[in-house]
Amino acid sequence: MGKSLGEFEQLILLALVRLGKDAYGVKMRKEIEARTGREISAGAIYTALERLEGRGFISSRLGEPTPERGGRRKKYYQLETDGATALRRSYNAFSQMAKGLGTRLSALPADAEPKP
Amino acid sequence: MGKSLGEFEQLILLALVRLGKDAYGVKMRKEIEARTGREISAGAIYTALERLEGRGFISSRLGEPTPERGGRRKKYYQLETDGATALRRSYNAFSQMAKGLGTRLSALPADAEPKP
DNA sequence: AATTTATATCACAGTGTAGTATTTATCAGG
DNA sequence: CCTGATAAATACTACACTGTGATATAAATT
Numbered sequence: 007m008g009k010s011l012g013e014f015e016q017l018i019l020l021a022l023v024r025l026g027k028d029a030y031g032v033k034m035r036k037e038i039e040a041r042t043g044r045e046i047s048a049g050a051i052y053t054a055l056e057r058l059e060g061r062g063f064i065s066s067r068l069g070e071p072t073p074e075r076g077g078r079r080k081k082y083y084q085l086e087t088d089g090a091t092a093l094r095r096s097y098n099a100f101s102q103m104a105k106g107l108g109t110r111l112s113a114l115p116a117d118a119e120p121k122p
Numbered sequence: 123m124g125k126s127l128g129e130f131e132q133l134i135l136l137a138l139v140r141l142g143k144d145a146y147g148v149k150m151r152k153e154i155e156a157r158t159g160r161e162i163s164a165g166a167i168y169t170a171l172e173r174l175e176g177r178g179f180i181s182s183r184l185g186e187p188t189p190e191r192g193g194r195r196k197k198y199y200q201l202e203t204d205g206a207t208a209l210r211r212s213y214n215a216f217s218q219m220a221k222g223l224g225t226r227l228s229a230l231p232a233d234a235e236p237k238p
Numbered sequence: 239a240a241t242t243t244a245t246a247t248c249a250c251a252g253t254g255t256a257g258t259a260t261t262t263a264t265c266a267g268g
Numbered sequence: 269c270c271t272g273a274t275a276a277a278t279a280c281t282a283c284a285c286t287g288t289g290a291t292a293t294a295a296a297t298t
Binding site (some may be wrong): 010012013030031032048049051052053055056074075076077078079080081 | 241242243244247248253254
């Protein structure tokens, strides 16, 4: 596809930005679920993260083990230049397309009516 | 995938809402290109439109021939209930995830810095 | 060893896209 | 009025990339 992001990838990068230095898989998943109300399988996150890293959009480092009842170490992610660019583009594209439609969108429970 | 929309599909539905009764392939394409600055092949639009119609998200009707130097008839699209629901969801998800990040996103030319 | 936290792998369906082709209309010349 | 040229628009094809659930591993603590 090249430079652009899928919808899910967008959400992941947004979660990453939101969480800042505390961005790792499990937490991103919870963040997205909490904010969007949509359920996400664990696997989906990691697959997407790997692909994003493969494209150089994000980078990762392993965290130190924390004494919180054991468990595997966290893998923290950081947004890279190309990822930031792509995210900004997606964000702008969406904003430009949605600009001025706020009301019409929130008020679309049934079908769309062009003008009253 | 079920109910959710891809990024491109979002843009198409947003274009559709924007254009209202004047929403047909060529015009949607121009609208998206004009607003997002990103080039789109003609084929991409129609493939996506067909799939969206297949899912019942939109419906279409053929327009009458117009005397504007000939050419095939336009196919006008309309947003259906399910499509409106899906679009609203996508929109809300994105908004929720991006909420408060406006500044941080616009100001991400290079790489991300969590906090100064 | 059992339990917990977290990430990894797989495989298949769905979406994105460019490139090429086809259809349908009008226009101009004869 | 036919007929070929031209214009406008949509359709088809094929392949790469993304979305996703299911299942499996791994690494740490108790």
